[in-house]
Amino acid sequence: MNESPDASPDAESDLLSGSGLEAEKAKRLAKLDDIRTNGNNPYPYRFDRTHTLSEVRAEHGELEPGTETAARVSIAGRMMLKREQGKLIFATVRDRSDEIQLFVSKAIVGDQAFTDIGNLDLGDWVGVEGIVMTTRKGELSVRVDSLQLLSKALRPLPDKWKGLTDTDTRYRQRYTDLIVNEEARRTFQVRHAVISSFRRTLHGHGYIEVETPMLHLEAGGAHARPFITHHNTLDMTLYLRIALELHLKRLIVGGMERVFEIGRVFRNEGISTRHNPEFTMMESYQAFADCSDVIALTEELIVNAARDAIGTTVVTIDDHTVDLAQPWRQARMIDLVEDAIGVAVHPSQPLEKLRAVAGDHGVSCAPRWGTGKIIEELFEATAEHKLVLPTFVTGHPVEISPLARADRNDPHLTERFELFVGRRELANGYSELNDPVEQRIRFQDEQLAKDAGDDEANGVDEDYLRALEFGLPPTGGLGIGMDRVVMLLSGVHSIKEVILFPTLRPEVF
RNA sequence: GCGCCUCUAGCUCAAUGGUAGAGCAGUGGACUUUUAAUCCAUUGGUUCUGGGUUCGAGCCCCAGGGGGCGCACCA
Known part of the structure; x- marks a missing residue:
């Protein structure tokens, strides 16, 4: 038993029934335990895929609705969406190249595998072997014959529709940003x-x-x-x-x-x-x-x-x-300044004259600035913002x-x-x-x-x-x-x- | 560094100074062709932190923290 007071049976069941972040993680950790208890490794070392998802689509993108091919593929990706529908499960997985739908039938994978797949969470990485098909509506899918968890996600993904918009979180957790945006x-x-x-x-x-x-x-x-x-x-x-x-x-x-x-x-x-x-x-x-x-x-x-x-x-x-x-376009800095203020400027001009011109346009000059620096400051103050x-x-x-x-x-x-x-x-x-x-x-x-x-x-x-x-x-x-x-x-x-x-x-x- | 804005559930957002809510996600149930599936039920909160005003603060005030935008800085 865990000696942490938070892990007492009552606290644990509270966590497992709740839905805050901690409860969510606790549920997913409990699933990890179950997987291991059943002799499976939730973090396997490798997976051999035959196709990226864009390759599947490139080879089979033109199928008529309701087609079942004989083409067997192994694909891998992160589960982004899941639609359970009685004895069927539809899921969307995504790899770097594309997304594709998984078609899971209880009659094909068997009761135990169907339950296991139903227990997967959004965000989990999976490896799938199956045949390429289209649904009645024509959605290109992989009909799952076997599915392997490749890595368990312990944290829930951001909102599946609204995504992640908070800029702070997007920059700090760029991994999350990349997953959903x-x-x-x-x-x-x-x-x-x-x-x-x-x-x-x-x-x-x-x-x-x-x-x-x-x-x-x-x-x-x-x-x-x-x-x-x-x-x-x-x-x-x-x-x-x-x-x-x-x-x-x-x-x-x-x-x-x-x-x-x-x-x-x-x-x-x-x-x-x-x-x-x-x-x-x-x-x-x-x-x-x-x-x-x-x-x-x-x-x-x-x-x-x-x-x-x-x-x-x-x-x-x-x-x-x-x-x-x-x-x-090409234009000299001194000409752009002249266009902007109607006064010709040049570094050879007397320092005092350029200081006066700068002052006329709201540029206050530091004592050590020479004529060239003043012209640059004039350019930045009067001309630069026009250069779209x-x-x-x-x-x-x-x-x-x-x-x-x-x-x-x-x-x-x-x-x-x-x-x-x-x-x-x-x-x-x-x-x-x-x-x-x-x-x-x-x-x-x-x-x-x-x-x-x-x-x-x-x-x-x-x-x-x-x-x-x-x-x-x-x-x-x-x-x-x-x-x-x-x-x-x-x-x-x-x-x-x-x-x-x-x-x-x-x-x- | 300065000014303005912002911070509420895992995410996206509500809430005249008067019992903190919704959608998604989650949980339980129904469903063999769904597409953000749908339907029924349901869990979940230190409202960024600390003070203050008030009978009462998510809301008003002060201080602090994070972020955004603008300015400053920036060959």
Whole structure:
């Protein structure tokens, strides 16, 4: 006997007659005991199936109503619905590929098996052997000859019709979300297809996939606050990476010519519908290419991903129907600002003039901001929110682009772009700065900002400079936020919908 | 970090400050072609937590917690 006071016979019978969660679990645990008492294992080690459910449907989907075939199949899945009807039981089982109906006849399986099947609970995993048939109404079914419990579910599923809508529970118990919400399954299928498509496109262009460190001595390549960690044996501070850029360009120095990485980066910043502390970036670098090649690649990657993941290039962005296959707009940042405010801006203008323009448009400038930073802030305040249709914003000021090469026609701007879709930044790329002397000056400017208290600024990365001194060929680089691409293509509005286990506060049990 | 909204049965939701309810799930019963099966009966509650106001609080007030949205942050 269980020594727990809760397990006294009275308490146990109370539990078995009730219907709260604890009572439900108690009933199902009691069923487990019965199964074991009868010499069966409720958690067998394996099951051989001959068909996935979609394969059954593909082979037999055209049967006339009331057909019984001779086709014998073994299938496996989770029981989602059960309809008992006297000496018949209809049940719906689902595997990854599809759903199918089980047709259970007491006359065929026998009294004991019929009782056992009737005792199954929604959520249980089952393996079934039987023949393929259709009912009088034409529903494709497997007529059960034998059924084996593959794993017992102790908890009840959410409402079979209303499902699970509580966002907190959906994110914390993603397994439950995936069981009951078709949309969730579809979103993560889209995510898989997008990532797979990116790899295919890049491989098609001769890119090599690489993996670079996540633990960095210096968190560079982007402007963000890092997560800080510690290595015990080496007794040193390490930073989780905030970008992939600097290691990948070292590989271009090494002669790998075309490399990419799809991987997690970590930024110790706020959480919103567009930001998760860990998210997935794709970065690619191509020797002998420049910004214009990268723009073309970006468009190709996303258009291919749309075709591969959702079967169309037509997506809905806010209320607009957009065909991504149409060429995307390109516009310089300074021109977008001028369009928005009617005043021409340029980083070469006097600082005081730009500060005044910024003030006119509600942008308050920090003392250390230069003209380039002010222009970026003006852009974000006045123009960025208009960029619903895919737009490559180009020509960012040098000041805010420490790793990008200066425009060949304008030393104050860079050969850089950011892609905006639906007001969200999706991608960022440029002609890479490969002059080590110039790069050192840019790093030193960053270091000054860092020393002045900017905890998102990077210091001087001496090893990266050493690499550049061995010669980085002309290179075009690209970074794409994969989560946001998935959001675009799957039509969801929160990044938490495309991350299986988004960052949440700890749950209290 | 700030503002607004939200939290009731396993799930989805009700309930003028006046006995906490429904549907689904569960349990018992009927039913050999159901489709969210149907029909009859039925179990199930620390109303997120802690204070307060009140004769009386799921509801009003205060504090705290979780979540959502917006802002801030965000190359």
